[in-house]
Amino acid sequence: MDVRTLCDIPRQLLADYRSSRQLLYKEDGAWKAIPTQDLCERIRHLTLGLLAIGVGPGDRVALIAQNGPEWTATDYAILSAGAVTVPIHPDLPQDQVESILVRSSASVAVVAGRERLEGIRGAAGRLPALREIVAIDPVEGGRERARSLHEVARAGARADGVDPGAYERAAAAVTPDDLAGILYTSGTTGDPKGVMLTHANLVHNMKACCAAVPFVSSDLCLSFLPLAHAYERLVEFCYLYRGATIAYAESLQAVPQNLREVRPTIACGVPRLFERFYRRILETGDSLRSPGRHVFFWAIATARRRAVLKWSNRQASALLKIGWRAADRLVYARLRARFGGRLRFFISGGEPLQREIAELFNGMGITILEGYGLTEASPVVSLNRPDFVCFGSAGKPLDGLEVRLAEDGEIQARGPSVMKGYHDNPEGTRAAVREGWLLTGDLGRWDGHGCLVVTGRRSETFTTTAGKAVAPQPIEGLLREDRFIAQAVVIGEGRPFLAALIVPDFDRLRSYAARKGVAARETGALLRHPLIAALFERHLARVNDRLERALRIEAFRVLEREFRIEEGELTPTLRCRRGAIERRHAGLIEGIYAAGKAGAATARGPLAGS
Structure with a gap:
């Protein structure tokens, strides 16, 4: 129909799709x-x-x-x-x-x-x-x-x-022109606006996504991102439009267990979750003794090499093929079992995914389809396809959507998925949609395959006192590559140098400390221990080696707790709300800059902030 x-x-x-288990949920320890x-x-x-x-x-x-x-x-x-x-x-x-x-x-x-x-x-x-x-x-x-x-x-x-x-x-x-939702954008900066989406907006985006990605009625899909967000809500429309079964995770914390129990074929996530999965994979290798540890990290390197060759249409050598099959038996099959062992693909959205993570997962047999979108576009604008993945990109635009780049690199989109406007905000609507083009505020470029690469958000780009324009997201991504760092926010607007607020992966950090005999029980004492401080110093040095001088991090602080949604520091899709975080830690930030570059050695130390 x-x-x-x-x-x-x-x-x-x-x-068309009657099923005895259209929805699954867990109650009293059992899936119903x-x-x-x-x-x-x-x-x-x-x-x-x-x-x-x-x-x-x-x-x-x-x-x-x-x-x-x-x-x-x-x-x-x-x-x-x-x-x-x-x-x-x-x-x-x-x-x-x-x-x-x-x-x-x-x-x-x-x-x-x-x-x-x-x-x-x-x-x-x-x-x-x-x-x-x-x-x-x-x-x-x-x-x-x-x-x-x-x-x-x-x-x-x-x-x-x-x-x-x-x-x-x-x-x-x-009717198709009737409103189906008013979704208040989470917003990493500024005041949330009420995005008005019609049935026509959402149905077009749903059908375009289903044309790009082969959802089928035999799929079992694990839902764990908030349905209050446009991303997961649209994906659920896709699932049921194709007759797929949806299983609802108990919580974000229970996702690893629920993946093993439900054994889904599809799940949608955000980069923060894939970063956590990635860190746990590396932690598995770190916990092994030689020669197992060497075999594990050889397998990780082999997965990346295979993924890069596969999606660049280059032929793998016979030796690499033999190595991959051996690594699959020894390592990849066990890692895939953590995710249930049946995944056809993950979908990632919300912000750019680190290329290294996408390469590893794809190379070990779990495809991650990265996409890009925003609530105002209902929300998907572009998406990698299962038959063609461009690492480091958000894929090609959906059918029926036009995408162009302005002179300053702003991504602009036009088509049936573009919102009706902002609720009770005609001025905001006129500023966001001009002649049918949605001005996303996001910055991007096209790669050699015609895929969209998102490079940052214009509203989050700032300038230092030296006149250097800084897009903080790529630097934050480099910081989060370290397995001991869960969250990072780069600061420096109107300041003489860049600094960072860092939230550690506390579980991993405590595990490392125990293995090294660090006896500190209090979080603050643990973070101030010289061995732990050295971990962050070394990673910061490695990150700075990859950056031009004006973009290097000159000081940092390691915080004693994670950023939280309920404190207004994270969006529902786990993106850091920069303004809220800077306001909450204003005193700590002022202390960093009060020391100045001359006191950078002191300022760099991980004096924990609450």
Whole structure:
């Protein structure tokens, strides 16, 4: 059947892809299945239940929950009622949640978790448009201003019995030009804007992605990125459009275990997660004794050589082929088993992926398809294809999208996926979309294969007092290549030299310290230990050797804790929010620059900041 709006996807599932396990979730230690019929019946009843409590065409309904079957069913129900989903990441600070609810004029909030529910209840007086609060979890006491999602579904079931055609009429009344979502951009800098995406925007992007990537009904897809973000939400539309099974990870922390349990064929991630996987692979080799350690790292080098030759259309030597097969038996098969052993491919988005990581994974038999996009483009703009991977690039533009580079290298896109505009922000819309071209604010170039290489973000590029323009992202990527560094932020706007705030991989660092007999128990004491400090000094020296003099890091600090979404320091896709981080560590930063270059040797030491 022809899918014109997102409301058509459940009908297509029933018509073409019935499965006994359309969705999978883990409860009480066991994976449980939801058949297609049950999912579509839940969507049907929730749609009619929302209509029964007064939700109508164009109404904004906020959805604040972790990934899971209820998120998916509720999203489709909101859309099928003709309303507009306003996804909100459940870990955002309360003030940001309230701001989105006010800005979007949300009339209904569907909420998971007792703490978040109480927060919305307590804020009700500050949310003039909010009429209803619906709790996904059972409501225990204090039922005023909240009803349960179960009640809404029961009311919908009763309505279905009275008027069996009501759901079909509601879904059929939705048109491609109707709004399907207002998504507030996470934004690494500046104030989030409400991106308005229509059914036509999202359906075009979904179909173009499915034309580029062969999702099939036999796929089992692990979902762990937040569905509140445009990336994972669009990917889920793709999965169900092709009839694939979706398994919801218990949490980001549980992803490694869930990969082994579910054994997916497809999963979507962000570079931060692939960096973690990469560091764990290297840690495996480090933990071995010779000759096993030498064999392991020989296999890693062999994987990279094979990947580079394969995707540059050069023939591997007979010796390399023999070596790869031996490495596959000794090393790669065991590493692939960590990811379930059945992966056809990963997809990576959110920001550029380090080339070394892509080469290693591809070389050991796990393809990573890197792409590029932004919420305003629904969100995918370009994507590597399974039959042609350009390492270090985001692939070629999707069918139906035009992409060009401005004189300053800004990436611009035009086509059916480009947003309708920013909610209640005509000035912002005029600045972002000109003559149909979306001005992304991202910088890029074309490689020799016609693939898009994203080089940075214009709003994050800064100038030092010496007049040097600095794109910090590539330098931060070099810093994160070290297995002991989890996060890094380069600073130096309006300053005489560059410095870095570094967050270590604490688990790996403590493991290393234990092997070396470092007895420090407190994090601060561990980071100040000379042996640990030397690790970061050596890596910084290696990074600086790869940079021109004006881009070298002259000072750094190692922090005592990770950046967090709930503190406003990370976006939902784990990108660092530079402004928030610099404000939080303003005192530490001032201390670095107060020492000046003359005191760089002292300033470089990893004096831990909170």
